[in-house]
Amino acid sequence: MKILNLIVVVITGAILIYGTMDMPGWGDPDSPASLHVSPRYITKTMEETATPNMVTSVLADYRAYDTLGETTVIFTAGMACILLLRKRRNGHG
């Protein structure tokens, strides 16, 4: 069983590393990730959102809906924990 797990892990890792072969190098300023969508966040942040912190402007404006989801995740987790751990006050247990 241990061996099987190890094999699964090694194969997964090998596939991931295989994928890195064609990746743009670390910190490459001309990588697609830096050229396609993000320039607008950098150049237009003041103009469109009046926020100098780009992370903030993306988080709370461009992709604000993700952040709504994020808060919902926290809410879900909170409710889940209450649901799971709330002790019965009366009755058995």
Add this chain to the structure above:
Amino acid sequence: MIEQAPVLIVVIPLIFAFITPLIGWWRKELCYPWIILSLTLSTFCSVITLLTVINTGVIHYHLGGWLPPWGIEYAVDYLNAFVLVIVSFTSLTVAVYSKKSVELELPEKTIYFYTVFLLQATGFFGIIVTGDMFNLYVFLEIASLAGYALIAVGEEGAPMASFRYVIMGTIGASFYLLGVGYLYMTTGSLNMADLARLLPDLYGSKVVLVAFTFLIVGVATKMALFPLHGWLPDAYEKAPSSVSALLAPLMTKVSAYVMIRIMFTVFKPYFSIEMLPVTTILSWIAAAAILYGAVMALAQTDLKRMLVYVLLSEVGYLVLGIGLANKNGLTGTILHIMNDACMMVALFMIVGAIVYRCGNREISQFRNLHRRMPFTMAAFVIVGLSVVGIPPTCGFFSKWYLILGAVDTSQWVLAGVLVLSSLLNAILFFRVIEYAYIEPRGGHDNGGESLAVVREEAPLTMLIPIISVTAGIVLLGLLSGRIVSTVIQFAIPACF
């Protein structure tokens, strides 16, 4: 109002969920009507969305007004609109159904149960409606977290089952997230439509290949496709009745939807079919899943556990249609998303009703059940026939398209597997029906011992959803031609 319908489907239950605990603290019994109200509104919106899509074509809804590659977009085409309607109807049905079983199984935790229940539905809606890869991940996690919690409050052994689900589910979600990361790295985009535009130039790239693999494996884990199904049987068996009824039909269907999205929208069909032999591999895995599920189900003596394995086999059907990758196969899959959602929700609701009344799920203890719960068992017969694939119930038609798809591509073995699984399902369901309906008697003393069985039907809040879904199963079967010609044929990628 109508233009806002796509976003309202998600936002309404979201807001309602935030308010549910407050309402519960005020008046505990109001939680139930509250979530019914919420899901009714969502259902209403999803129907409007589907009608809008049919009348005017694909809806693009830009959240916050930011244009797609930069902001998050809701893109609703025939496929999501259709799945949305199915999911919203199913969750509404289960919500109506849940009242009594929650009162029985979780009397102390009603408020939080309903809150998480609603969040679960929200997660499903969000996954389906979104057009953004990362946003999908967020909602996938909402749905999963809610699912973990809902399962864990089930019967003896549920926490451990749920824990295993947490581990497998997190692996699945992390794989998905890794896949998205790899795609983002090479394209710089997270929007599905944008990715579909950018990716064809990069199809040779190893990064894209790996990303694709991880996305599919991640989704398959969430879907409990055959070799990755380990978490599912325990989790859905041990979960409370209404949770199994919600999760079992929907989690798998939603994941199947995501798989179709990734394979045929984000990636072009020719990539999924030709560049990697993914569809071939998937169809063989699916065949294995179908047989595995059916054979394992044969070995079960507990009805709910049997159904769980039937569910595994149904997942195989869904994936088989995707794997066949032709018009009929995909029609079969999309039709089966609907049909199987109906069948599974009905079956799990029926099991819940039986447990509620008899406190027992052992098939061998079902003697005289048809006298005790005549309507429930009649519904069980019809749904069972549908799973077996007896026309004119809807289960027949998805099988029809799937076999047709297999024949079209001359995949005789796969067609044979489908036929064989029908027979295995027949054994499964007729066995249960036999137990419930036949009272063996020795010799010829006809009508001698007519046992006095008290008629004790399930409460109305359970019975009405069961009966209406069962009626739906027959109706949808007869209407399937109409459904295919108005919706599903447009939901299939254009190149097929």
Add this chain to the structure above:
Amino acid sequence: MVDFIVGKYNYWIYIVLMMIGFYAMIGKKNLIKKIIGMNIFQTAIILFYVSIGCKKGATLPILGHAHGHAGQAIQTSAYINPLPHVLMLTAIVVMVATLGVALAIGIMIYLKYNTLEEDEILKAVK
């Protein structure tokens, strides 16, 4: 060759980290170790994402001259890509939430069976 290794080695490190976590998740018998593995896995993914956003010679994505320098052209290459950071802020929250739920379930299990070893629990369930 050297460029290749220098350009990729950090990804490799993250992948190795991920796999350590992954192994713990599927291979370890102790529930807490599984949860720790889960955390390692997710943290490695976060590192991986963040490193996508990196650009050589760029600085934090906060405009240094936000006030009073209107009109001055903003160089894209001067700031690192903010998007992965945003995504990871969300992902961290998701991770924490998952961790919380996992631990809550762990507590439930511990209260019920007084152990956190998977095989012992499975024995107790049966």
Add this chain to the structure above:
Amino acid sequence: MGVIVSIKPLLAVLVTLVAAVLILFTGERNRNLREFWTLLASIIKFSIVISMVPLILKGNIIEYTIISLTPGIALQFRIDSLGMFFGVLASFLWIITSVYSIGYVRSLDEHAQTRYFFNFALCLSATMGIAFAGNLLTLFIFYEILTVATWPLVYHKETEEAIMAGRKYLVYTLTAGMAILFGIILIYSLTGTTDFKPGGFLSGCGSANILRFIFVILILGFGVKAAVMVLHEWLPSAMVAPTPVSALLHAVAVVKAGVFGCLKVILYVFGPELLHELNLWLVLAYFVSFTIIVSGMYALAQDNLKRRLAFSTINNLAIIIMGAAMLTPSGIKGAIFHMGSHGFMKITLFFVAGAIYVKTHKENISELDGIGRQMPLTMGAFAIGAMGIAGIPPVCGFISKWYMALGTLEANEVFFLFVLLTSAMMDIAYFFPIIYSSFFKKPKEDVIPCFNEAPMMMVIPLMVTAIISIILGIFPNAFFNFFNIASTAAGKILGGM
């Protein structure tokens, strides 16, 4: 000549469905009302069916499309002469069987009568659907409903034996259903349609081998219900069912549905021309000849009366298929007519078996000595039925066998003529001793040697069917132009070549 759109076929199917629901909800509380529904529905149904006969005789086709099921296939009724023939037969016999059933279940005070009548009505709906189906898929849908609806009737007694028989029945028929489904899908995949056409629609589609394969699985699939040998095992076992069930379903509705399916495949899907071209007709004819001979031998060996009748049914069904497989005008005419005449004769015989059982609780032939003195009407009807099956004039079995014999000659296959004659000999061999011993042998002690019949609710139906068998033998057209319907059907099919 023309296509008439009419909702009548749908009504004919729905009437029994509605009755089934009413029966279910009336339940045990009011038995008379429940039985009233059965009778009312059977009469309404028969009148609907009969009202369509004149149109069909003029050469029209009645059509009604309910809803489109998939591109190219609709849930559609389309009645031509062959379907009409089967429809008239089944709906008429249902009236008689209903009366008989009521007598039977009440005399024996059976349990679960509501379930019994409910499923009976359901079966009849399905049979009507099969008779009127306009394409293979519609036929298949009703065929599967029939399969499932018959199951509770087979296990009705709920003894260990009955339950096993039910299981066997399901295993055979559901597997067969899957084979048929597969065949239909292949046909649809090749042609994009499954609409029946007199003379067949498959010629020119697909290679010879695939067509042969389709033919084989379809015939085997329908052959299970038609109890073709080696696939027949379920039918004798299913004889544990109450006698009216054996009578109507295992002499008329279910097995005839199988035969009807075979005829549809032979005549309306493949067609004479294509079968000649593929040389399949001979293979089929030899295949069923085997059944004819072997089932005759089996019948000789049975002591249980119902089982003997079951093997006789298997024998006659195979004769029908053989007649059709000759693909000549007389052969087809004879085959279609034999569906009807065998229905009347065999139902008489089963009714007799039931009447004997109700009166004396005897099931075995060896116990029947002298019973003719106690139940002369019943055994007289038995004699008529048996003569008919053997093909002795003036009973209607003679006419159909005559035409089928002509058919074999038209096809220049004397071998099959011999098969027919041999089987007639065997019919005599296994039926006449019964008649002889029941009338002329010394009665056993427990037989009351004076007139003591079963209830009139049972005797009258079996007299009626016996008399009709004779009338049909003398005036084949007496009964709603029965024979003409059959000849029109044969003419249409061969005209379509």
